[in-house]
Amino acid sequence: xxxxxxxxxxxxxxxxxxKTVRAVxxxxxxxSLLAESLYWIILGKKHKQAVRVATVFQEIMAIxxxxxxxxxxxxxxxxxxxxxxxxxxxKTFGAESQVIIGIALSVTREFSPxxxxxxxxxxxxxxxxxxxGSMLESxxxxxxxxIGINPVRYLVSPxxxxxxxxxxxxxxxxxxxxxxxxxxxxxxQLNLGLAVYADRTLEVLAVDDIRQGLIKSAVFSAIIxxxxxxxxxxxxGGAEGVGKATTRSVVLAxxxxxxxxxxxxxxxxx
Amino acid sequence: MNxxxxxxxxxxHVDYAAAPVIEIRDLITHYAERRVLNNICLNVYPGEIMIIxxxxxxxxxxxxxxxxxxxxxxxxxIRLLGKDITRLSEKEFYALRKEMGVAFQGxxxxxxxxxxxxxxxxxxxHTRLDENTMQIMSRMKLEVVNLAGFENLMPSELSGxxxxxxxxxxxxxxxxxxxxxxxxxxxxxxxxxVELDELILRLRTAMRMTIVVVxxxxxxxxxxxxxxxxxxxxxxxxxxxxxxxxxxxNKRIQDLLHRRPRSEEVDADEYLHRLTR
Amino acid sequence: xxxxxxxxxxxxxxxxxxxxxxxYSPQAREQILKSLGDKCNVLIDLSAVAYIDxxxxxxxxxxxxxxKSSQLEFxxxxxxxxxxxxLQLARLDKVFPIHATxxxxxxxxx
Numbered sequence: 001x002x003x004x005x006x007x008x009x010x011x012x013x014x015x016x017x018x019k020t021v022r023a024v025x026x027x028x029x030x031x032s033l034l035a036e037s038l039y040w041i042i043l044g045k046k047h048k049q050a051v052r053v054a055t056v057f058q059e060i061m062a063i064x065x066x067x068x069x070x071x072x073x074x075x076x077x078x079x080x081x082x083x084x085x086x087x088x089x090x091k092t093f094g095a096e097s098q099v100i101i102g103i104a105l106s107v108t109r110e111f112s113p114x115x116x117x118x119x120x121x122x123x124x125x126x127x128x129x130x131x132x133g134s135m136l137e138s139x140x141x142x143x144x145x146x147i148g149i150n151p152v153r154y155l156v157s158p159x160x161x162x163x164x165x166x167x168x169x170x171x172x173x174x175x176x177x178x179x180x181x182x183x184x185x186x187x188x189q190l191n192l193g194l195a196v197y198a199d200r201t202l203e204v205l206a207v208d209d210i211r212q213g214l215i216k217s218a219v220f221s222a223i224i225x226x227x228x229x230x231x232x233x234x235x236x237g238g239a240e241g242v243g244k245a246t247t248r249s250v251v252l253a254x255x256x257x258x259x260x261x262x263x264x265x266x267x268x269x270x
Numbered sequence: 271m272n273x274x275x276x277x278x279x280x281x282x283h284v285d286y287a288a289a290p291v292i293e294i295r296d297l298i299t300h301y302a303e304r305r306v307l308n309n310i311c312l313n314v315y316p317g318e319i320m321i322i323x324x325x326x327x328x329x330x331x332x333x334x335x336x337x338x339x340x341x342x343x344x345x346x347x348i349r350l351l352g353k354d355i356t357r358l359s360e361k362e363f364y365a366l367r368k369e370m371g372v373a374f375q376g377x378x379x380x381x382x383x384x385x386x387x388x389x390x391x392x393x394x395x396h397t398r399l400d401e402n403t404m405q406i407m408s409r410m411k412l413e414v415v416n417l418a419g420f421e422n423l424m425p426s427e428l429s430g431x432x433x434x435x436x437x438x439x440x441x442x443x444x445x446x447x448x449x450x451x452x453x454x455x456x457x458x459x460x461x462x463x464v465e466l467d468e469l470i471l472r473l474r475t476a477m478r479m480t481i482v483v484v485x486x487x488x489x490x491x492x493x494x495x496x497x498x499x500x501x502x503x504x505x506x507x508x509x510x511x512x513x514x515x516x517x518x519x520n521k522r523i524q525d526l527l528h529r530r531p532r533s534e535e536v537d538a539d540e541y542l543h544r545l546t547r
Numbered sequence: 548x549x550x551x552x553x554x555x556x557x558x559x560x561x562x563x564x565x566x567x568x569x570x571y572s573p574q575a576r577e578q579i580l581k582s583l584g585d586k587c588n589v590l591i592d593l594s595a596v597a598y599i600d601x602x603x604x605x606x607x608x609x610x611x612x613x614x615k616s617s618q619l620e621f622x623x624x625x626x627x628x629x630x631x632x633x634l635q636l637a638r639l640d641k642v643f644p645i646h647a648t649x650x651x652x653x654x655x656x657x
Binding site for chain 2: 135138139140142143145146147148149
Binding site: 473 | 569573576604609632
C-alpha cells in the first residue's frame with residue numbers, strides 16, 4: 001500500500017513539474033513572440049521588410065469595422081443594465097441620481113474595454129488560431145520560411161498592429177454606446193433630460209478614466225493576438241487539432257483578459 | 271555501394287566531376303528522443319535529378335525538411351551550393367534562399383492570394399524589379415506549367431493537379447539553381463502525374479537546375495531519376511543509378527520495389543523479450 | 548553584363564553580353580524601352596550572352612510589346628542554344644522574330 005501511495009505521489013509531482021515547465025516555456029515563447037512582432041512593426045522598414053500596410057487595413061476591417069454593430073448593441077445593453085441595477089440599489093439610500101457617476105466610471109474604466117475585448121477574442125481570436133493552425137498544416141508557414149519571409153513579420157505583426165488600432169477604437173465606441181444606454185434608461189426613470197444627463201456625465205468623467213480603459217484595451221488586444229497565434233502555431237493533428245486550438249485559444253484569451261483586468265484595476269486604482 | 275556514381279553510360283546533362291551542389295555529411299537527427307536520421311551522407315551533382323525514395327516513416331520527409339533548413343540537425347553538415355546551412359547566419363541563408371525553389375506536397379499556396387500573386391511573391395520579396403517585369407515573369411512561368419490565364423483565380427478554385435503545377439511555377443519563378451519537389455505525383459491521376467514528370471525533365475534541361483524529388487511513386491522515380499537514394503528506417507540503403515537500384519540484390523530494396531511488406535526473420539529470443547520485459 | 552548600342556540603317560542594335568540576370572536585366576530593359584521611345588527599330592544581339600534568366604527574357608517580352616504598340620520592328624539576333632532553350636520553355640521562340648545575324652535581318656528587310 002505505502003508503495004502504491006509513493007508511486008501516485010511521484011506521478012502527481014511529476015505531473016505538476018511537467019505542467020510547470022510547460023507553462024514557463026509557453027510564457028517564454030509568448031514573450032519572445034511579442035518582442036519579435038513589435039520588432040518588425042518598429043524596425044521592419046530598416047530591413048526592407050516593412051509590415052504590409054494593406055494587410056493591416058484588411059485586418060482592421062475584419063476585426064474592427066465588422067464588429068461595430070455587435071459592439072454597439074452589447075454596450076448599449078450593458079449601459080441599460082447598469083442603470084437598472086444602479087437605480088435599484090441607490091433607491092435604498094434615496095440617492096438615485098448618483099447612478100450617473102456609477103455608470104460613467106464603470107462603463108469607461110471597466111465594462112466597455114472588457115466587453116469589447118471578450119467579443120473580439122470570440123470573433124477574431126478564434127479566427128487567428130484557426131487561420132495560423134491551418135496554414136501550418138498546409139505547409140504555408142514552411143513555404144513562407146523557404147521563400148525567406150519571416151512568418152512572425154508576415155503573419156503576426158500586421159495582426160498585432162491592426163488589433164492595437166481596432167480594439168481601442170471599438171472601446172471608445174463602446175464607451176459612447178454604454179453611456180447612451182445608461183442615459184436613455186435613467187432619463188426615462190428619473191425624468192432627467194438627456195442634456196442634463198450628458199452634462200453631469202462630462203462633469204464626473206476625467207480624461208484619465210477613458211485613458212484607463214484604453215490602456216486596458218491595448219493590453220487585451222495583445223493578449224488576444226498572442227494567445228491566438230501561439231495556439232495556432234502549436235497545432236498538431238489536422239482539422240481536429242485546428243478545432244481544439246481554436247477553442248483553447250478563446251477560453252484562454254478570455255481567462256487571461258479577465259485576470260489581467262483584475263490586476264490592472266487593482267494597480268490603476270491605488 | 272553507398273553514394274555510387276554512374277559508370278559508363280553517364281547522362282550528358284549531369285556533371286559528376288564538378289563539386290556537388292548538395293553535400294550532406296554524417297547527418298544525425300532526433301525527434302524528441304527518437305533518432306530519425308542516422309549517418310546520412312549524400313552528394314547531388316549539378317544538373318542531376320536525385321530521387322529520394324522510401325516508405326512512410328523512412329525519414330525521407332525529415333531529410334527534405336533538413337535540406338530546406340526548416341530543422342536543425344543533432345550533428346553533421348548540409349552544404350547547399352557550397353554553404354553549410356547548419357552554420358549560416360539568417361542573413362546569409364536569406365541570400366541563399368534566392369537560389370532554392372521548393373514545391374511542397376500539398377502546394378502550400380497562400381489561400382489569401384490569387385495564383386498570380388502567389389507566383390510573384392518570391393520576386394516581390396527578393397528583387398526590386400519593375401512591376402511589369404515581375405508580372406511578365408510570373409505569367410511566363412504559368413505558361414510553362416500550362417496554367418496560362420489562371421492567374422486571377424484563388425488557389426481554392428484550382429484542382430489538385432493545377433495546385434501542384436502552380437506551386438511548381440512559384441518554386442521556379444526566380445530561376446533557382448536548386449529545386450526541391452515533395453511528392454509530385456501523390457494524389458494525382460496518372461495522366462497529370464506523367465505530365466508533371468515531363469515538366470520536371472523539361473525544366474532541368476532548359477534551366478539546368480539540380481532537382482531533388484522526394485517520392486514513393488516507383489514509376490515516376492524510374493522515369494525521371496538520374497540516381498535514386500533509397501531510405502529505410504532513417505538510413506540510406508543505397509544511392510545509385512536507376513538500373514542498379516532495380517537490379518539490387520538487397521532484400522529490403524526488393525521488398526520496397528515490389529511493394530512487399532517488411533519480411534523480417536523472427537528472432538525468437540528477441541521477440542519473447544519484447545513481449546515480456 | 549555589358550551593353551553596347553549602335554545604329555545600323557533603320558535599326559538600333561543593342562548588344563548584350565555576359566550574364567543577363569536579375570541584377571542586370573533592369574538595365575537592359577531600360578535601354579530597350581528608351582531606344583523604342585526614340586522611335587527606333589530595335590534588334591537585340593544576344594550572341595555574346597552566356598546566360599539569360601527569365602527576368603532578362605521578360606524584359607525582351609516587354610520590349611517586343613512596346614515595339615508592337617508603337618509599330619516598330621523588334622527582333623532577336625544570334626540567339627545561343629542556351630538562350631533558345633530558355634525561350635522554348637515558355638514557347639517564346641515562336642513569338643519573337645529571330646534572325647541568325649544582323650546582316651541577314653537587314654538584308655531581308657531591304
